[in-house]
Amino acid sequence: MNHSDLLRAADLIRAQAAARVGDTFRLHYHFMPPAHWMNDPNGLVYYQGYYHVFYQHNPFGPRWGSMHWGHARTKDFITWEHLPLALAPSEPYDAGGCFSGSAVAADGLLHLFYTGVRMEGDKLVQVQCRAISQDGVHFTKDPRNPLISSYPREGSADFRDPRVWRHGGAWYMAVGSGKNGRGKVLLYRSDNLSRWDYVGVAAESHGTQGAIWECPDLFPLGGKHVLLVSPVEREPRRVLCFVGEMDYAAGQFRKEAEGELDKGPDFYAAQTFFGSDRRILLAWMQSWEGEIPTQEQNWAGAFTLPRELSLDAAGRLRVAPVPELKQLRTGVVFSSEVDLEGWSGGLAICDLQSSGLEAILRVDMHQTTADEFGLLWRTSTGGEGLAAVSVSRAQGELYLDTTKARRGHRGRYVCKVDPRRGELEVRAFLDRSSIEVFGDGEAGSITARIYPDDPQLVLDMFARGGVLKASLELWELAP
Ligand code: FRU
Numbered sequence: 001m002n003h004s005d006l007l008r009a010a011d012l013i014r015a016q017a018a019a020r021v022g023d024t025f026r027l028h029y030h031f032m033p034p035a036h037w038m039n040d041p042n043g044l045v046y047y048q049g050y051y052h053v054f055y056q057h058n059p060f061g062p063r064w065g066s067m068h069w070g071h072a073r074t075k076d077f078i079t080w081e082h083l084p085l086a087l088a089p090s091e092p093y094d095a096g097g098c099f100s101g102s103a104v105a106a107d108g109l110l111h112l113f114y115t116g117v118r119m120e121g122d123k124l125v126q127v128q129c130r131a132i133s134q135d136g137v138h139f140t141k142d143p144r145n146p147l148i149s150s151y152p153r154e155g156s157a158d159f160r161d162p163r164v165w166r167h168g169g170a171w172y173m174a175v176g177s178g179k180n181g182r183g184k185v186l187l188y189r190s191d192n193l194s195r196w197d198y199v200g201v202a203a204e205s206h207g208t209q210g211a212i213w214e215c216p217d218l219f220p221l222g223g224k225h226v227l228l229v230s231p232v233e234r235e236p237r238r239v240l241c242f243v244g245e246m247d248y249a250a251g252q253f254r255k256e257a258e259g260e261l262d263k264g265p266d267f268y269a270a271q272t273f274f275g276s277d278r279r280i281l282l283a284w285m286q287s288w289e290g291e292i293p294t295q296e297q298n299w300a301g302a303f304t305l306p307r308e309l310s311l312d313a314a315g316r317l318r319v320a321p322v323p324e325l326k327q328l329r330t331g332v333v334f335s336s337e338v339d340l341e342g343w344s345g346g347l348a349i350c351d352l353q354s355s356g357l358e359a360i361l362r363v364d365m366h367q368t369t370a371d372e373f374g375l376l377w378r379t380s381t382g383g384e385g386l387a388a389v390s391v392s393r394a395q396g397e398l399y400l401d402t403t404k405a406r407r408g409h410r411g412r413y414v415c416k417v418d419p420r421r422g423e424l425e426v427r428a429f430l431d432r433s434s435i436e437v438f439g440d441g442e443a444g445s446i447t448a449r450i451y452p453d454d455p456q457l458v459l460d461m462f463a464r465g466g467v468l469k470a471s472l473e474l475w476e477l478a479p
Contacts, residue, residue, distance in 0.1 A: 003141060006088040010068060014059040014085070022297025025433035025451060028356045029328050029479045030285065031080050031303040033070055036062050038301035039284050040161075040215060040269035042069055043086075043103030043112050046276035047136055050075055053282065053303070054086055054112070056100055062295040067097030069114065071137070077306045077324045078479070086112065086131070086139050093118060093127055093146050100161040100215055101128075104171075104193075104274050110136050111193055113173065115160035116146060126151075126159045128175065130194070147196055148175075148188065154201050155179060155186050158212045158232075164193070165219065165274060167248060174202060174216040176229065182206075183213030183231050187251050199251035203227055203242070210234035215269040218246065218253065221279055222311030227253050228261060230269050238262065239270045239283065241317055257315065264400060264447035265290070265409035266434070267304060279309040280322060285434060285447060293407050293451045294433065304447055305429060305436055319445050320438060321429070325477075330355065333474035334459075340468045341370070344461040348474055350377065350430065353455040356477035357430040359389075361470055365424050368393070369466030375428065376462065379454040386452050389428050389437050390462075393419045398426060398439040400446040407451040415444040429477070430457075 001009065017035035032038070036059055043054035050073040057070035069087035074080045087098040094116030101114035109132050116129045127146035131139040151159040155177035163174045173188040173196060187202040205213065210231020217228040225246040230239050239261040244254045261270055262283070270283035285304045286292060292300045306322045334348040350357045359375060374390025388401040396419045401412045417424060417439040429436045432455065437446040461472070 001090075003088060003090040004138070006090050007085045010059040010085050010088055017059075017298060021299050024297060025294045026299075027302055027431045027434060028354075029078070029477050030305065030431055030434060031072065032301065033057060033299065034082055035299055036060065037064055037299075038070060039064065039286070040100045041271045041282040041284060041303060042100050042114070044271050044273040044282060045103035045105060045110065046273050047103075047105045047110055050136075051077065051273060051276070051280070052103065052110075052136065054103065055303070057085070059085060062298050062300045067099055067117075069098055069112070076327070077322055078327050083137055087114060091116070091141060091145065094129060096124065099126070100269065102163045102271070102274065104164050104166070106193060109134060110139075111164070112139060113162040113164050115162065117160075123157065126157065128162045128173070128196070142194065144194060147194060151177060152186060152198050155184060159186075161215045163216050163218065163271075167246075174218050176212065176214045176216045178205075178210070178212035178232070181211045181233075183210040183229060185213055185216045185218070185227065185229065185253070202251060203253040203255065205231070208234070209240060215271065217271050219272055219279060220246075221309060221317075222315075224256075224311060224315060225253065226309070226317065227255075228270055228272075236265070237268065237287070237289070239268060243311070243315060243317055259317070261317075261319070262445045262447050263413045263415045264436075264445070265411060265413065266449045267447040272309065278322075281307045281309055281319070283447070286449060287409070290409050291407065302434070307445070321427070321436075328356070328477040328479070329358065329475040330478040331476040333357070333476055335473045336471070338461065338468060338470045338472050340373075340461055340463045341466065342463065346458045347461055348459045350457045350459055350474065351455060352430060352432045352452065352457060354478070356432070358475040358477055359428045359430070359459075360473045360475075361426045363391070363424040363426070364469040365393075365419060365422055367467070367469040370463035370468045371465035373463040373468040373470075374399070374461070376460045377430070377457045378460065379452050379457060386457065387435050387448075387450050389426060391417060391419075391424065391426065398437065398444060398446070400435065400437050400448060402448055402450060405450055406453065408449050413446045413448065415439060415446055417444060431477075
């Protein structure tokens with residue numbers, strides 16, 4: 001079968017599978033495939049009025065397997081339109097799968113760059129390839145593939161996830177790799193998107209930042225450059241972000257600051273959109289480690305909420321959900337001033353059966369004397385805490401605590417907040433099987449999948465060691 005026949009067959013199999021997807025944990029307002037497995041976002045591109053998203057996808061089952069590229073588009077991040085699958089393994093050079101990559105629009109065409117993989121003996125051979133589309137829906141593989149057929153001396157057989165962008169009249173490609181225990185970003189340059197010259201190692205781990213760097217992304221932001229990589233063999237496995245300068249003459253990214261982009265266990269392979277005037281990011285909201293209860297229901301994986309990146313005056317990276325998400329708000333569940341010491345008792349019922357929830361806690365930090373305060377969601381049946389979002393004033397830290405959850409990752413995840421601010425805002429987005437927490441400090445977000453067996457959650461509030469003066473808003477979010 002040729003490429004388009006293979007795509008049609010896979011589309012058909014997936015459509016049949018969609019009828020057998022269980023709805024217990026299906027998300028209300030996050031993007032997920034109609035059925036079966038997905039991982040990384042791929043080829044994020046703003047093209048002809050739409051945000052196009054592609055994603056690593058096994059259309060044949062709820063586990064990682066034969067990697068295809070799924071495809072969808074949206075104008076507003078609220079309504080998503082699923083499109084036919086874009087890439088299937090069909091050629092000798094990608095017979096083992098079409099791995100992650102990126103997209104650019106040029107000369108009226110949409111170009112996808114991806115890693116073709118194939119087995120040679122017991123080795124997985126990884127090469128960089130391209131597919132092109134005129135209508136933005138149907139893609140033809142470049143007859144010159146693979147465009148890059150072997151890795152340079154500084155790299156290794158782990159050689160994947162091409163990220164292409166334009167700068168100063170030339171095209172650049174960052175490819176993830178690693179050697180001798182150090183993750184690396186390998187840089188290529190091209191004048192025409194088909195012939196690529198190796199430039200050198202643009203950035204590498206200093207030794208404790210992962211042995212392979214997957215899914216690199218490199219882009220200008222607020223007068224600086226930002227490099228994102230997803231490290232293999234680093235604990236915890238979190239997307240790393242570096243702020244610095246890109247020295248194109250030397251082909252090197254010069255790091256000035258570094259950190260983790262999100263502090264939660266279910267955030268990986270982040271990528272930003274090419275061609276949009278804002279820097280919007282999506283990541284895979286799941287992880288390679290741990291159980292995935294939705295597999296019992298014939299699906300796995302989703303995108304995080306779209307997040308807008310910016311740099312603050314001090315050059316620190318900030319992340320916030322895109323403003324479009326306010327359109328999801330369909331009703332107020334609770335809205336009140338809070339003056340609390342101790343436990344509130346059940347404050348509200350949050351029913352995740354038919355819609356999601358956004359909680360906004362605005363804390364008056366001048367009048368608040370509590371050492372630690374926050375919100376706790378528990379299932380009404382068991383009474384166990386499912387997820388707690390809290391702040392320690394003394395530590396200047398924001399926590400997501402899932403240590404009592406029955407399924408999914410259990411842990412206490414931490415990001416920094418600035419307790420000296422007059423007002424501190426914490427936003428938490430709950431969906432049927434996810435929670436995303438945003439502080440308004442630098443790069444403050446925590447993302448985790450949660451799997452409440454009962455969708456009715458009781459919300460309590462607490463303040464320890466003093467008073468909490470705040471306001472709390474709870475919004476129902478429907479797709
Ligand atoms: C990251 C990753 C990529 C690879 C893809 C395969 O999650 O391992 O490096 O291209 O997944 O599905």
